[in-house]
Amino acid sequence: MSSPPKLMVVASAGGHWVQLMRLRKAWQGLPVIYLSTEPGLADIVASTARAEGNPPPDFISVTDANLSEKRRLLRQLAEVFLAVLRHRPDVIITTGAAPGYFALRFGKLFGTRTIWIDSMANAEELSKSGQEVGKHADLWLTQWEHLARPGGPHYMGAVL
Amino acid sequence: MIFLTTGTQLPFDRLVRAVDDWVETARPGYEIVAQVLPASRDPYRPRNFDARERLSPKDYAGILDKAQLVISHAGMGTILTALTRGKQICVMPRQVKYNEHRNDHQLATVERLKDYPGLFKARDEHDLPARLDAAMRSIGSSRPEAIGLFADAGFTDSLRNFILTGRT
Numbered sequence: 001m002s003s004p005p006k007l008m009v010v011a012s013a014g015g016h017w018v019q020l021m022r023l024r025k026a027w028q029g030l031p032v033i034y035l036s037t038e039p040g041l042a043d044i045v046a047s048t049a050r051a052e053g054n055p056p057p058d059f060i061s062v063t064d065a066n067l068s069e070k071r072r073l074l075r076q077l078a079e080v081f082l083a084v085l086r087h088r089p090d091v092i093i094t095t096g097a098a099p100g101y102f103a104l105r106f107g108k109l110f111g112t113r114t115i116w117i118d119s120m121a122n123a124e125e126l127s128k129s130g131q132e133v134g135k136h137a138d139l140w141l142t143q144w145e146h147l148a149r150p151g152g153p154h155y156m157g158a159v160l
Numbered sequence: 161m162i163f164l165t166t167g168t169q170l171p172f173d174r175l176v177r178a179v180d181d182w183v184e185t186a187r188p189g190y191e192i193v194a195q196v197l198p199a200s201r202d203p204y205r206p207r208n209f210d211a212r213e214r215l216s217p218k219d220y221a222g223i224l225d226k227a228q229l230v231i232s233h234a235g236m237g238t239i240l241t242a243l244t245r246g247k248q249i250c251v252m253p254r255q256v257k258y259n260e261h262r263n264d265h266q267l268a269t270v271e272r273l274k275d276y277p278g279l280f281k282a283r284d285e286h287d288l289p290a291r292l293d294a295a296m297r298s299i300g301s302s303r304p305e306a307i308g309l310f311a312d313a314g315f316t317d318s319l320r321n322f323i324l325t326g327r328t
Contacts, residue, residue: 014167015236017237026323119236120236121265124264124268156315160243
């Protein structure tokens with residue numbers, strides 16, 4: 001990569017999103033596409049970028065779904081796939097949940113560098129998607145030191 | 161103003177009921193603004209405050225900004241948002257045995273999370289009134305020290321390095 005890498009930053013709205021935003025210094029100044037499940041976050045992303053002197057980021061909103069809503073989940077999967085296909089990010093970083101999992105798996109099809117940061121809410125064991133995604137993530141992280149293992153997930157820090 | 165929020169994903173009537181009971185006996189003297197996702201069957205109707213089902217991110221931010229105390233489930237998002245804004249927050253974990261979540265990670269959050277100024281952790285509805293009373297007492301005394309807006313720089317620097325080079 002000679003030009004700066006293009007980043008896709010993915011989290012469902014709510015706690016996953018709040019955690020990921022606390023890490024935004026990691027991609028300060030880089031071209032970023034945000035993807036989440038709440039259209040109202042577009043304004044917040046834009047005003048934050050402006051306030052911090054960053055270029056206006058792209059924002060993609062996909063269908064919100066939980067694991068028991070199969071149809072909505074399928075729609076979300078398709079929307080995430082199209083977003084990854086259209087933008088072809090060099091790096092995908094996510095704290096989960098479902099949209100992050102989908103983005104990471106699709107990203108791997110295109111050779112994207114992928115980072116999974118398991119939610120800090122999972123203090124006793126990794127989330128189900130977090131366990132499953134481990135073998136696909138280039139960097140597989142937990143935010144709790146006692147959950148780290150030599151083969152991953154690894155511990156690099158926590159958002160709090 | 162006291163802001164009660166259950167999030168938009170799942171109902172949490174055990175918390176709403178406990179707060180309603182507490183308001184009746186403790187008479188906190190603050191307006192209660194509530195965002196409550198009602199249970200699909202036989203939802204609890206609070207006697208002492210009105211509740212809205214959903215708030216836009218903008219409305220949520222505006223209400224949070226005005227709140228002296230936030231009461232919520234033990235979700236990391238609400239905890240982080242409240243602490244970064246220097247708000248008192250009292251949390252109670254959802255539990256699987258009451259069908260409030262898919263697993264008991266919120267119990268783990270309450271047990272594992274360190275103490276931060278302004279964070280009050282109730283184990284259940286029996287523990288909640290005492291924690292709420294303690295939170296109320298601390299409102300007048302000193303403003304809680306807000307946590308920073310960003311994660312530890314060591315963590316974000318390591319991530320940035322991996323983003324740029326693919327190496328840790």
